[in-house]
Amino acid sequence: MSPSPASESVAWLRLTAASGRHPVFGDPGPLARASLAHPDVALLADLLPHNGDTYTPDLLTPQPGTDAHRRDLIDEQIAQIEAAAQEDLETQVFTYTETHWSRPLRAATRRIAESGRMQRRLANGLARFWRDTLADGWPELRSIIDRDIAHRATAIATHGIGRTLGALHPDVDWAGDAVTLARSRDGEIDVTGRDLVLAPGVLNWSDVVIQVDVPGQFVLYYPAQRIGAGRDRGSGGIVRVVGNTRATLLSDLDTARSTAELATRLGYAPATVSYHLGALHRARLVTKVRDGRYVLYQRTAQATRLLEEAHD
Template sequence: MFTLRVDAETVARTRFSPSLAAESLAWLKLAAGSGRHPVFGDPGPLARASLAHPDVALLLDLLPQTGEVYTPDLLTPQPGTSSRPGDLLDEQIALIEATTQDAVEEQVLSYTQVHWRRPLPVTARRVVESGAMPRRLANGLARFWRDALAEDWTVLQSVVDRDVTHRAKTIAARGVGAVLGELHPSIGWAGDAITLDKPWDGEVDIGGRELVLAPGVLSWPGTSIQIDVPGQVVLGYPALGIGTGADRRPGRIASVVGAARAALLADLEPARSTAELAVRTGYAPGTVSYHLSALHRAGLVSKVRDGRYVLYQRTARAVVLLEGDVSG
């Protein structure tokens, strides 16, 4: 069990913000391992192609492998306070580039030696010794984001926004402690401490520090804690509403529009956003967007704007097709 001791100032300075650097690294690791996210699926060819750039590959050299748990905190600086994802990521990239050589050597050379089961790759060690590590890591993160995530993040941001809105309502009704105790089954609140069910024991006093709670989408369903950078505390937790799934029974309509589009049509009651459909159906956001565009051109879905979100809804024509599918 790992414990974070807090005081009133820490509770008062608790805020929410996604870590776009952490989300990028989660997607990067899946792309490198030819893995699939349990909800958002395959990272795709653009993400894999980005791995060929040496600065993106350098990021991968610093990520833990199976059986290892340590990731250098310099890769995921504490998120700032910007409300714009682009600015939020730019702030984290600037912090990576500003990392001191002492911090690089401590985290990349010393801490990996303690926590990893293998030596640091020789190429990464040489970059550390050259003093170019911060600049190259910052460039690698910026490039991977641009290649693999920038276009789709608006969709994923809506999932984050809904999670934060829910947490804010909980705070208004029941207080900060209620939120801290409900972030995840492995995260607990003891009145003066946050407990985390981790494979290691320890206790750290974070009294007086700002605590950032970072809802994870691509990093779902994992939890994380970073405290190695002085003054920074980030607690990552899975955003709500991901992985709930949807009961897809596309039936014979799938032979007309395809299984994916039939599943989306079946789940468009009530109207839903692209992000919500991705969460419910398990398809990648880009895949959902592609199929919705085709359904819209075919006159099977309509779309309306609801504040920051675009909601999709079945048209009368789609209802007729679905009813025929059920009756047949």
């Protein structure tokens, strides 16, 4: 059982690209949309299913490692994307998308895949989108996932693995010697000898996804329990949209301030403040003007509205 930050990122990016909304967390927000303008993030988004298609290349969501408590789990998954074999990439990007998508792969995307440069660009795109949109808010998502993992671990210890697998989701069942998944297509996959990784999902809720295309990998993504439980959907919206650090910065930018002043007032490292201000500026949530030797930042009217909505 393990979180998959790569899967959460891909789900959030898919919502962003489709101008969709999460049933609990709502609009992905201006930071996510601004990140989509980066060419490597856009390339990653181009490999996600559109308009009712369901297939996502498995290489974009590498199987989480066995040590789920490592703090660099997302870095490990990003490294796996960059290290993906060219043969596996071409099979998934060319053959499987042609089989499962109703749209053709864009010619520009095909050329990048054929060039051998796609793995590095996809890894960079995921890293960029993660930093811009989810890294700051990951503790909230991780707490939901950890609660679900603890619940399933207790259920396994009490009732056994078979009963626990059968209780993950109405579409998932345990037949005594196989995991069965209710789908419109019939098929069997031999996963003998593979580890089964159960990955509770938050941002891809309420989908169930099985991942078996990468040799040796077997991941079952299912919706975590109690997503949004005890959470006021009408409050705290600014944190969900921009993350805790950026929400704190915006709250303190009713008056124009420099990076150094914000770092001193809020106790952050100047480099941290500078990075987050850059992301907020790209999302048009802050303005910046030069005043002598300093660059002063101040929140925009859109950011002020977000703050006001969060307190309504």
